[in-house]
Amino acid sequence: GAGVSQSPSNKVTEKGKDVELRCDPISGHTALYWYRQSLGQGLEFLIYFQGNSAPDKSGLPSDRFSAERTGGSVSTLTIQRTQQEDSAVYLCASSPGTSGSGRWDEQYFGPGTRLTVT
Amino acid sequence: TQLLEQSPQFLSIQEGENLTVYCNSSSVFSSLQWYRQEPGEGPVLLVTVVTGGEVKKLKRLTFQFGDARKDSSLHITAAQPGDTGLYLCAGAKGPGGSYIPTFGRGTSLIVHP
Secondary structure (H helix, E strand, C coil), rough: CCCCCEEEEEEEEECCCCCCEEEECCCCEEEEEEECCCCCCCCCEEEEECCCCCCCCCCCCCCEEEEEHHHHCCEEEEEECCCCCHCCEEEEEEEECCCCCCCCCCCCECEEEEECCC | CCCCCCECEEEEECCCEEEEEEEEEECCCCCEEEEECHHHHHCCCEEEEECCCCCCEEEEEEEECCCCCCCEEECCCCCHHHHEEEEEECCCCCCCCCCEEEEEECEEEEEEE
């Protein structure tokens, strides 16, 4: 079946511009996570959605970052007024979640969006 | 505070050698996952361990969960160039804790032919 998809795969933007990154999770997965990965580094948690519950935004680094998940499926991560330190690979993952079929703790990642802020 | 410490951070070995990667924490986890990430791709789940002392084998890869469910190891026998990648461990707590897994910083493995 289809895995997690992300778009665009690469995004180059000028400092100060806004960007939107999209994630299409695996159908039926109720949980969705966004992470940021800098070159050669581990994963930095950004935000977590579970079903219709309020998202856990505790990992968002500043108020320039926001995310939505519409209809419990597609998610968009928005970065306003981008800065050079925002340059990284943004990864989305989905999991069956606490109400889906399968283990809630097993995550399926998309290929990521590489964001470069010039 | 990094809750999951992975070691070594980097490993460069020749084809055919054995290696072990460690994932340590002072916290107890309900489960632990290992992922492998290749350049330009997202991490791919390798295994989940749940029970203290559990050992799982995936071809040449052997995963062990510590008795106290605070640590884990990944052993690769006779490494091959195709094993090259970033190995990440992630600890999950779940009900009563958090549904946000904690990731280690990863071990970057290069296997030379």
